[in-house]
Amino acid sequence: MVNKMSREERAKQFMPFAALKGYELALREKEKIVVAKMELSEDYKEQLDRIMHRIAKNDMVTVVYFCKGEYLKVTGMVARKDESARVLKIVNTSIPFSDIYQIEID
Numbered sequence: 587m588v589n590k591m592s593r594e595e596r597a598k599q600f601m602p603f604a605a606l607k608g609y610e611l612a613l614r615e616k617e618k619i620v621v622a623k624m625e626l627s628e629d630y631k632e633q634l635d636r637i638m639h640r641i642a643k644n645d646m647v648t649v650v651y652f653c654k655g656e657y658l659k660v661t662g663m664v665a666r667k668d669e670s671a672r673v674l675k676i677v678n679t680s681i682p683f684s685d686i687y688q689i690e691i692d
Contacts, residue, residue: 620655624687637689641667641674646692649676652685661692 626634641647641664648661666675672683 618656623652634686634689641691647676648690648692649681649686650688651681652687657687
């Protein structure tokens, strides 16, 4: 008697196999170019500060910020702006004010 496999069981045979979990992530991290954080001029800091004062909860914004040796860009709705902790939260991403390089209100 021949035991037939279901389609799902046959499909599992051809699924990719990751023998080394996290290996691909480690390779991508190795390829990442690490940059130094740029020092902003006082004029530019004041310009950013003026924009930050106009931002309110639920505004759509695009932010370029420094994180772990690279500059990242995120676009989304402002979930929280905490002046005392100096943190801007866009959806699920918390960004310290001091790491913001560029910000635009959409």
